[in-house]
Amino acid sequence: xxxxxxxxxxxxxxxxxxxFSLADFLELRWRLLHDWQAVLPGxxxxxxxxxxxxxxxxxxxxxxxxxxxxxxxxxxPHDGDSAxxxxxELVSGMPYDTQHGASLISSRRxxxxxxxxxxxxxxxxxxxxxVARFPHLxxxxxxxxxxxxxxxxxxxxxxxxxxxxx
Numbered sequence: 001x002x003x004x005x006x007x008x009x010x011x012x013x014x015x016x017x018x019x020f021s022l023a024d025f026l027e028l029r030w031r032l033l034h035d036w037q038a039v040l041p042g043x044x045x046x047x048x049x050x051x052x053x054x055x056x057x058x059x060x061x062x063x064x065x066x067x068x069x070x071x072x073x074x075x076x077p078h079d080g081d082s083a084x085x086x087x088x089e090l091v092s093g094m095p096y097d098t099q100h101g102a103s104l105i106s107s108r109r110x111x112x113x114x115x116x117x118x119x120x121x122x123x124x125x126x127x128x129x130x131v132a133r134f135p136h137l138x139x140x141x142x143x144x145x146x147x148x149x150x151x152x153x154x155x156x157x158x159x160x161x162x163x164x165x166x
Contacts, residue, residue, distance in 0.1 A: 013052060014124075015127055016049065017120055019047050020048060020058055022116050024047040026116075028111075031060065032060060032068070032070075039061070039062065039068060041062060045058070049072065049123065049124075050148060051131060053140040053144065054131065055074070055075050056123075057073050057075065058070065058072050067107070070106045070107075071106075072105075074099050074103065077147045078095035079097070079136075082097075090151075091154045102134055104130065
């Protein structure tokens with residue numbers, strides 16, 4: 001591990017993979033192997049990796065008409081003092097932002113060559129390098145406010161209610 005990587009870990013901590021299990025990895029892998037043509041245009045969500053208040057959503061999505069990729073896009077709580085509007089707000093009162101240029105992308109073919117352990121190692125290294133390059137990500141990664149736990153709990157309740165209303 002490089003000295004810069006150790007410094008980043010010391011400042012922001014380690015990546016939490018509890019929201020992307022081996023079962024999630026295997027489901028994603030199965031989808032890429034056996035049913036990849038049916039992936040919807042908007043992509044499909046499979047889990048997330050977190051580091052502090054940064055959440056990297058793990059999805060498969062079409063980057064071009066014929067190019068399917070595994071993407072990891074970072075999101076973090078919106079800074080209320082920012083002059084910029086938030087990127088999105090799925091839960092009322094909990095806006096969030098993303099960092100352009102900080103997404104991690106793996107081609108379908110490259111991803112299928114990885115084991116769960118090698119994916120975790122590669123992704124964690126890439127996440128830590130990326131966080132170190134972007135001040136907004138580094139700041140959010142160094143905080144642990146529980147934003148995403150609260151956000152996801154509320155979002156699950158909203159979706160359950162929507163399902164019941166159908």
